Amino acid sequence: MSIITLRESITQALREEMARDEDVFIMGCDVGLRGNPFGITKGLMNEFGEKRVIDTPISEAAFTGLGVGAAIAGMRPLVEILYCDWLTLPMDNIVNTAAKTSYMFGGQANVPIVIRAPFGVGGGVAAQHSQNNENWFVHVPGLKVIAPSTPYDMKGLLKSAIRDNNPVMCFEHKRNYSIKGEVPDGEYTIPIGKANIRKQGTDCTIVTYSYMTYVAEAAAAELEKDGISCEVIDLRSLLPLDYETVMDSVKKTSRVVVVTEAPLRGSIAGEIVGEILDRGFDLLDAPPQRVGSKNSPVAYNEGLEALCTPKKEDIIAAVRKTFE
Amino acid sequence: MKNTNCIEEIKKEFDAYAEMYVPEGLDREEQLRMYSIMWLMRKFEEAVKPLWMANKVHGYYHPYITEEAIATGIITQLKKSDYVGSTHRGHGHLIAKGGDINKMMAELFGKEEGYNKGRGGSMHISDMSIGMLGATGIVGAATAPAVGSALKSWIKGTDDVTVVFFGDGGSNAGSICEAMNMAAAWKLPVVFVCENNQWAIATDIARVTGEPDLYKRGTGFGIPSCRVDGFNIYQIWDTAKTAIARARAGEGPSFIECKTMRMLGHHATDDSWYRDMSVCDKYWEIEPIKRMGEFLVGNKIATQEELDAIEADAMKQVEASIDYADNQCHEPSLDTFYDYIYADGEVIK
Ligand SMILES: Cc1ncc(C[n+]2csc(CCOP(=O)(O)OP(=O)(O)O)c2C)c(N)n1
Numbered sequence: 001m002s003i004i005t006l007r008e009s010i011t012q013a014l015r016e017e018m019a020r021d022e023d024v025f026i027m028g029c030d031v032g033l034r035g036n037p038f039g040i041t042k043g044l045m046n047e048f049g050e051k052r053v054i055d056t057p058i059s060e061a062a063f064t065g066l067g068v069g070a071a072i073a074g075m076r077p078l079v080e081i082l083y084c085d086w087l088t089l090p091m092d093n094i095v096n097t098a099a100k101t102s103y104m105f106g107g108q109a110n111v112p113i114v115i116r117a118p119f120g121v122g123g124g125v126a127a128q129h130s131q132n133n134e135n136w137f138v139h140v141p142g143l144k145v146i147a148p149s150t151p152y153d154m155k156g157l158l159k160s161a162i163r164d165n166n167p168v169m170c171f172e173h174k175r176n177y178s179i180k181g182e183v184p185d186g187e188y189t190i191p192i193g194k195a196n197i198r199k200q201g202t203d204c205t206i207v208t209y210s211y212m213t214y215v216a217e218a219a220a221a222e223l224e225k226d227g228i229s230c231e232v233i234d235l236r237s238l239l240p241l242d243y244e245t246v247m248d249s250v251k252k253t254s255r256v257v258v259v260t261e262a263p264l265r266g267s268i269a270g271e272i273v274g275e276i277l278d279r280g281f282d283l284l285d286a287p288p289q290r291v292g293s294k295n296s297p298v299a300y301n302e303g304l305e306a307l308c309t310p311k312k313e314d315i316i317a318a319v320r321k322t323f324e
Numbered sequence: 325m326k327n328t329n330c331i332e333e334i335k336k337e338f339d340a341y342a343e344m345y346v347p348e349g350l351d352r353e354e355q356l357r358m359y360s361i362m363w364l365m366r367k368f369e370e371a372v373k374p375l376w377m378a379n380k381v382h383g384y385y386h387p388y389i390t391e392e393a394i395a396t397g398i399i400t401q402l403k404k405s406d407y408v409g410s411t412h413r414g415h416g417h418l419i420a421k422g423g424d425i426n427k428m429m430a431e432l433f434g435k436e437e438g439y440n441k442g443r444g445g446s447m448h449i450s451d452m453s454i455g456m457l458g459a460t461g462i463v464g465a466a467t468a469p470a471v472g473s474a475l476k477s478w479i480k481g482t483d484d485v486t487v488v489f490f491g492d493g494g495s496n497a498g499s500i501c502e503a504m505n506m507a508a509a510w511k512l513p514v515v516f517v518c519e520n521n522q523w524a525i526a527t528d529i530a531r532v533t534g535e536p537d538l539y540k541r542g543t544g545f546g547i548p549s550c551r552v553d554g555f556n557i558y559q560i561w562d563t564a565k566t567a568i569a570r571a572r573a574g575e576g577p578s579f580i581e582c583k584t585m586r587m588l589g590h591h592a593t594d595d596s597w598y599r600d601m602s603v604c605d606k607y608w609e610i611e612p613i614k615r616m617g618e619f620l621v622g623n624k625i626a627t628q629e630e631l632d633a634i635e636a637d638a639m640k641q642v643e644a645s646i647d648y649a650d651n652q653c654h655e656p657s658l659d660t661f662y663d664y665i666y667a668d669g670e671v672i673k
C-alpha cells in the first residue's frame with residue numbers, strides 16, 4: 001500500500017495501461033511537454049514518446065474526433081478535455097459517433113475511447129470553467145460514465161475504462177485532485193457499474209458521487225451525533241448505475257437522499273429518485289429528497305460561487321426532512 | 325546586450341520585423357493618445373499580479389503585457405458603435421475601446437460595481453455600451469459570435485465594423501475557419517486579427533501547425549491577408565486603417581496577423597518553466613511602449629518629459645482604480661443570486 005493523491009492515481013493508471021497495451025495513447029492540449037496543467041501526464045511523453053502522448057492544437061472538436069476515429073480503427077485513445085465545460089466542442093463526435101457507431105454498424109465496430117474531463121465548482125474560475133456536465137452523458141445510450149472520488153477508486157476504475165470496449169467518459173472533480181488515499185502497490189481494477197458503501201448506516205441512505213461524497217460523509221458524521229445513522233453510498237459509476245446496492249440500502253433504511261453538485265433541475269438526482277420509486281415505492285417511509293446546486297451558472301464572485309453548491313447543512317436538512 | 329546588436333539579431337530571427345514610420349494621417353495628438361493608452365494597459369496589468377497574489381483578485385487572469393500595440397493600433401480607430409470581439413486576454417481590448425478601468429478593476433475584485441457585476445471576472449470582462457463583446461473562457465469560441473455582430477451590420481445596412489481578435493492557439497479552433505468562410509462569402513464587415521504570440525500556454529505554434537504563417541489561412545478563404553510586426557504600432561495602425569476602411573465600405577473582411585512574442589507567463593502564476601525565456605531578452609528591447617517612446621523622442625515628435633508625464637498619469641489612474649475597487653465598491657448582495665440568468669428581470673429558479 002502507498003498513500004497517494006487522486007492526481008497521482010490517475011498518472012499511475014495511465015502509465016500502467018500504456019505500458020501494458022501499446023495501443024493506448026493520450027491526446028490533448030498541453031498533455032505532453034507540460035504534462036497537463038494539473039501535472040497528471042507529466043513525464044509520460046518522455047517515457048512513451050511523442051506518438052503516444054500527443055500535444056494537440058486547441059481543436060477539441062477535431063482532436064476528439066480523431067480519437068474516436070482511431071478507436072474505431074482499433075486504437076485505445078485517452079482524450080483529455082481540460083475542463084468539462086468545453087465538452088460542448090466535441091459533443092457531436094461523442095454523442096453521434098462514439099456512442100452510436102457500434103449500434104449503427106450492427107456491432108461491426110467498437111469505440112474503445114476514454115475521455116477524461118475535470119469538472120465541478122471551485123476556485124473562482126466562473127461560468128465556463130466550473131460546470132457539472134456529467135448528467136448530459138448519462139442521457140446518451142452507448143456511453144459509460146464514471147466519476148470516482150478516491151485515489152483507489154479512480155485508479156481501478158480508470159484502468160477498467162481503458163480496457164473497456166465502449167466509449168467511457170471519466171469525470172474528475174478538480175477539488176478531489178489533492179485528496180490522498182491508500183492505493184495497493186500491485187495490479188487491480190474496479191468494475192464499472194459498482195457502487196461503494198462509504199459508511200454503513202441504518203436510518204437514511206445518502207446516494208452521491210465524486211466531491212459530494214466528502215460533503216455527504218461530513219453531514220453523516222454530524223447526524224450521527226444526533227443519533228441518526230446514515231448510510232453513504234458513493235456511486236463511482238453513473239452509467240451503468242448500481243441500483244442493486246442502492247435498493248439494498250433503501251430496504252434497510254426506508255429513507256433516501258440523493259446528492260449531486262450539478263444544477264438540480266434535470267439532473268441525475270431526479271433520475272435516481274425515479275428509479276428508486278419504480279423499484280421500491282413501498283419500501284419508503286418518507287418522500288425521497290434531492291439535493292443539488294442552484295439552477296444558475298457559476299459566478300466569479302466568491303460569495304455567489306459558494307452559495308451555488310450544496311453544503312453539509314443542506315444535506316443534513318434533507319435527511320432531517322425524511323423524518324418529518 | 326546593446327540595443328543595436330539586439331535589433332540585428334531580432335531582424336534575423338523575427339521575420340515580421342518592420343521599421344517604424346509615421347503613416348499618413350496619423351497626427352502627433354493621436355500618437356500621444358495611443359502612447360498613453362498603451363501605458364494605461366501596462367500599468368493596469370502590472371498592478372493586477374500583486375493583487376492576485378494578495379488574494380484580492382482570483383481566478384484566471386491573463387496579462388496583455390507587450391501586446392499593447394495591437395489592440396491600441398487597431399481599436400483606437402473604431403467608433404463607439406463598432407464592435408470588438410475579444411479573447412481570454414481581453415483587458416487591452418477593453419481599454420483600447422474606451423473601457424473604464426475603475427469598472428474593470430472592480431470586476432476583477434468581484435464587486436457589484438464591476439463591469440459584469442462580479443459575475444464574470446477577468447475572463448469574461450465586457451462593456452456592451454461600447455461594443456466590447458466580452459472576453460471569453462473558451463479559446464476560439466467567441467469568434468463566430470463576434471462575426472455575428474458583423475452579420476447584423478450587414479443585414480441592417482449600417483456602416484459598423486467588427487474587429488475580432490484571436491490567438492495563434494485560438495486560430496486552430498475550427499469554428500474560426502467556418503466563420504471566416506462565411507464572412508468572406510457574404511462580404512461581412514469584419515477585420516480578423518490574429519495575435520500570434522507564438523505560444524498557447526506551453527504549446528509552441530510551430531509544433532501544432534504545418535504553416536506557422538497564420539495569415540495565409542485568410543488567403544485560402546479569399547480574404548485579403550497580411551502579416552505585421554506586432555511590436556510596431558505604426559505599421560499596425562496603418563494596416564488596420566486600410567482593413568477597417570474596406571470593411572466599412574462594404575468590401576468585405578480582411579485578415580491581419582500581428583506577429584509578436586509572449587514574454588511573460590500565460591497567466592498570473594505561470595512561470596513558463598516549459599520554455600526558454602531567455603530568448604525573450606532581446607524582444608524586451610522592442611517591446612511596444614519602449615519602442616514607440618524611443619521613436620517619438622528620436623524623431624522629436626515628443627519630449628521625454630512629455631512621455632514621463634503620460635506614464636505617471638497612467639499610474640495615477642490605475643492607483644485610483646485600485647482604491648475605488650477595494651474601498652468604494654461592494655460585494656454583490658446574495659439576494660441577487662438569481663439576477664441576470666434570464667432577461668428582463670425574470671427569475672426562474
Ligand atoms: C477550448 C479551450 N481549450 C483550451 C483552453 C485552455 N487554454 C486557455 S488559454 C489557452 C492558450 C490560448 O493560446 P492563444 O490562443 O495563442 O492565446 P494566448 O494565450 O497566447 O494569448 C489554452 C489552451 C481553453 N480555455 N479553451
Ligand SMILES: [Mg+2]
Nearest residue numbers: 491492523524
Ligand atoms: Mg498565443
